[in-house]
Amino acid sequence: MQDGETRSVKVRDTGPFFPDTIYRGDALALLPEIPAGSVDLIVTDPPFAIDFRAKRTNYNRTGSRVLDGYCEVAPDEYGDFTNRWMEEAFRVLSPTGSLYVFSGWNRLKEVLCGLDRAGFHTINHLIWKFQFGVFTRRRYVTSHYHILFAVKDPLRYTFNKQDHYPEDVWFIRREYWKGKKKTATKLPRELVSRIIAYSSNPGDLVLDPFIGSGTVAVVAREMGRHFLGFEVSGEYYAFALERLREEGMHTGLTSERGDAEGEN
Numbered sequence: 418m419q420d421g422e423t424r425s426v427k428v429r430d431t432g433p434f435f436p437d438t439i440y441r442g443d444a445l446a447l448l449p450e451i452p453a454g455s456v457d458l459i460v461t462d463p464p465f466a467i468d469f470r471a472k473r474t475n476y477n478r479t480g481s482r483v484l485d486g487y488c489e490v491a492p493d494e495y496g497d498f499t500n501r502w503m504e505e506a507f508r509v510l511s512p513t514g515s516l517y518v519f520s521g522w523n524r525l526k527e528v529l530c531g532l533d534r535a536g537f538h539t540i541n542h543l544i545w546k547f548q549f550g551v552f553t554r555r556r557y558v559t560s561h562y563h564i565l566f567a568v569k570d571p572l573r574y575t576f577n578k579q580d581h582y583p584e585d586v587w588f589i590r591r592e593y594w595k596g597k598k599k600t601a602t603k604l605p606r607e608l609v610s611r612i613i614a615y616s617s618n619p620g621d622l623v624l625d626p627f628i629g630s631g632t633v634a635v636v637a638r639e640m641g642r643h644f645l646g647f648e649v650s651g652e653y654y655a656f657a658l659e660r661l662r663e664e665g666m667h668t669g670l671t672s673e674r675g676d677a678e679g680e681n
Contacts, residue, residue: 429455429622431645436622439634439646439661441654444626445498447647448505456509456645457575457621460612460633462519462604463502464490495524499531502626507535509624513574515616519545519604520563528565537567540574544586545608566616575616587611603630610636617642631657635664 430452434440440447490498506516516537520528532539543564551558564587568574589608609632617623619641625633628646634657637644648654 431455431622434645436643436645437638439628439631439644439648439654439657441649441651442647443649444647445501445505448502448509448626451505451509451624451645453508454511454514455622456624457511457514458613458617458623458642459506459510459514459516459518459625460609460623461517461625461627462629463499463627492524496527496530499524499527500534503531503535503537506626507537507569510569512570514569515540515574516565516567517612517616518565518567520565522559522563525563528563532565532567537569538571539565539567540571541566541585546586546588547591564612575618575621577615577618579611579614583615604632606632606636609633610640613637613640613642628657629653631660635660 429436432450432452432455434447434451503516503518510516516532518528518532529539543566545562545564547560547562587608589605589611591605613623613636620643622643622645623633623637625644625646628634628648630653631646634644634646638661646657648657
């Protein structure tokens, strides 16, 4: 979407939040403030509870360019954490809304159980296959993520078929920002744009409760959707704001709520 273009606008109550805005704060505290049924699509890559620690040298990157601030969840708390945010995700989605949630294999059980417990209907279990570049000696190299596509109503949800034969294994290269500041983990634009194209329409509201580097907000805005995001890390929040501004997008209002509200 170019500057000056208009988008269709839905009269939608988003409570204390402004559309096209990211907020810094804990998703578990902010999600309950979103009115029920106000979100059309949720796309999110939550913490994986794998003791990742955002190592600066992961993937052979220059450590000084990788931001600190990655917030992990303790493994013994992951089930409760997942149940809590998914329950709220189900509540805030519109009757025709969809959820795409990323997961590593380590905590996939908790994610699947959380979807069922919250009331979601899982439509597809997608596999994102990518090159990983990590050498292992005593195990196979993990070179994929799981993406769970779930809806509130299995008989009524948005699905804009983009391909004649859409398969459930997606081969999309990771993005390498050579010589640039970056977060420890980030989703490729191509991956996010594919999800948004399939499961939303222009003018819809796309939510990412764990917005990280801000890719979901950036791509949603480019594709003529509204966005809303939360991020607990101050460093990631500032990075996402910088991305939005550098790419010439008006972010609406930014906000600090609680100890730190505002996202990414």
